[in-house]
Amino acid sequence: MNVGEDSMAVPCIAQKSPVVRPDGRKAEEPRPLYLQTGIIPSASGSTLLESGHTKIVCSVHGPRQVRGRHYAGKAEVNVQFEMAPFSEKERRSSRDTEAPVPAALIQQALLPAIRLDLLPKSSIDVHITVLDSDTSMLGCAAMGATAASAALAEAGVQMLGLVTGATATAISTLPSTNKAQQLWLVDPTHREYADSHSHLMICGLPALGMTTCYVLQGSVDSMNALKHVSNTLTQVTTKYHGLVAQSLYNEHT
Amino acid sequence: MDDQQPLLLPGQPFPPLPKGEFVLGDGAYGREGYVVSDRIGHGTETKLGTQTIVKVVGTQPPLALPKAGSTVLGRVTRVNPRQATVSILVVDGLPCGGAQATRVGASNNKAAGEGIDGSDFQGIIRAQDVRSTEKDAVVLAECFRPGDIVRATVISLGDARSYYLSTAQNELGVVHATTRGPSQYGWTAAKHVLQPMSWREMADPVTGHVEPRKCAKPDWLA
Numbered sequence: 001m002n003v004g005e006d007s008m009a010v011p012c013i014a015q016k017s018p019v020v021r022p023d024g025r026k027a028e029e030p031r032p033l034y035l036q037t038g039i040i041p042s043a044s045g046s047t048l049l050e051s052g053h054t055k056i057v058c059s060v061h062g063p064r065q066v067r068g069r070h071y072a073g074k075a076e077v078n079v080q081f082e083m084a085p086f087s088e089k090e091r092r093s094s095r096d097t098e099a100p101v102p103a104a105l106i107q108q109a110l111l112p113a114i115r116l117d118l119l120p121k122s123s124i125d126v127h128i129t130v131l132d133s134d135t136s137m138l139g140c141a142a143m144g145a146t147a148a149s150a151a152l153a154e155a156g157v158q159m160l161g162l163v164t165g166a167t168a169t170a171i172s173t174l175p176s177t178n179k180a181q182q183l184w185l186v187d188p189t190h191r192e193y194a195d196s197h198s199h200l201m202i203c204g205l206p207a208l209g210m211t212t213c214y215v216l217q218g219s220v221d222s223m224n225a226l227k228h229v230s231n232t233l234t235q236v237t238t239k240y241h242g243l244v245a246q247s248l249y250n251e252h253t
Numbered sequence: 254m255d256d257q258q259p260l261l262l263p264g265q266p267f268p269p270l271p272k273g274e275f276v277l278g279d280g281a282y283g284r285e286g287y288v289v290s291d292r293i294g295h296g297t298e299t300k301l302g303t304q305t306i307v308k309v310v311g312t313q314p315p316l317a318l319p320k321a322g323s324t325v326l327g328r329v330t331r332v333n334p335r336q337a338t339v340s341i342l343v344v345d346g347l348p349c350g351g352a353q354a355t356r357v358g359a360s361n362n363k364a365a366g367e368g369i370d371g372s373d374f375q376g377i378i379r380a381q382d383v384r385s386t387e388k389d390a391v392v393l394a395e396c397f398r399p400g401d402i403v404r405a406t407v408i409s410l411g412d413a414r415s416y417y418l419s420t421a422q423n424e425l426g427v428v429h430a431t432t433r434g435p436s437q438y439g440w441t442a443a444k445h446v447l448q449p450m451s452w453r454e455m456a457d458p459v460t461g462h463v464e465p466r467k468c469a470k471p472d473w474l475a
Contacts (some may be wrong), residue, residue: 044350062350063316063318064350065374065375066413071412072413073415076267113263115282115291118317119318120318121318121410121411121413122374123319134313153262153263153292154293155316156292156293156311156313156314156315156316157292157316158263158280158291158292159263159292159318160263160264160289160290160291161263161264161283161289162263162264171256185335189271205264205266207263207264207289208264208284239417244264245265248262248293249260249262252260252293252312253260
């Protein structure tokens, strides 16, 4: 039995195979992605990224001179991640808009891809603003890394490859065998994220077959299922990479 | 002979290259036997004897940062008895800092490369680097004034905050300077562009007033 939308209890969703999600997607199907570069004239590179109802704007400034730091032979990357006050159902106060954990994850995802040694004594500032959020915080971080990668490429920063990210979340299902089971959903909506307990994010460089950031939160019932969803997310990042590449091609030809 | 190829994105390998010896140029790196692009641009192969230089020419101006040996144009921002501080605007003919500089210069009342929020790259010209003769007799106030545009060469990356610049050559020094004439009856006088008269003097063509500068040799003097 499906628990109602307004129920406060943690729902157990009884489903027949195959799983059909509220928006009609299958378990391993991501939402469509739209990417547009060059939207902010005053930035070196900028990107607008939309997927479902999630909208993220990223701008890159730099290379700029580093102020008051020790001598550095290569550039440093500063990531600033903000949730707009109107980006969620409950309004955030201005003090709560900045989120340091996604910023650190995005920096970790981007650092292996950027050739920092070619830009000595400089800093690259990446500003990411979430205008509308319909996914988890990890989902915003993964999409932010994708947007930042496109913006950096647009700015002319030399990179080993384009970084893309994807997330999945696990819900509990009650199949006909009456035994609780974990089911991983790719690219969860905010509702699916709120109803779940385990989350996975993978960011990498699909062109080089490299993973740069791997985040797992919560418990895992089956290592085989985790391996399967990791491979699925890697394929989703490859698909996103194709979409980002196509958008950059269209912009530059 | 140059052979241009289709558009490449970061992480995209070059189309299969003919056999021979390759040198990785700007915008390309090697990985597991492939030549891979690291920026958005067109791949280019240039034959040089038996070697082939492989590089990627970006679709936008490259990020130009000062490096040792670069010729830069800068605006003097501060002068003190030991050194002059310069905001670097142009590096080897390109706006310093890359694409943003080009865009900002087009839409703001700023020189190309001049930062909109004080984020310019900073250089200093020390007293001993102003000229190669009479180093001990250099008076910096007689060589530079704030607002002058100077052409200099980069000696080194310097310290954490500044590049070290030098104007100790004939073609280096002040290339553009202005002065304000005497005000009359309370009106602010107009600015006049000074013209170089000798290697250390500039004159106002309107009033005839002569000011000392370390002048660059004009380009039209072959």
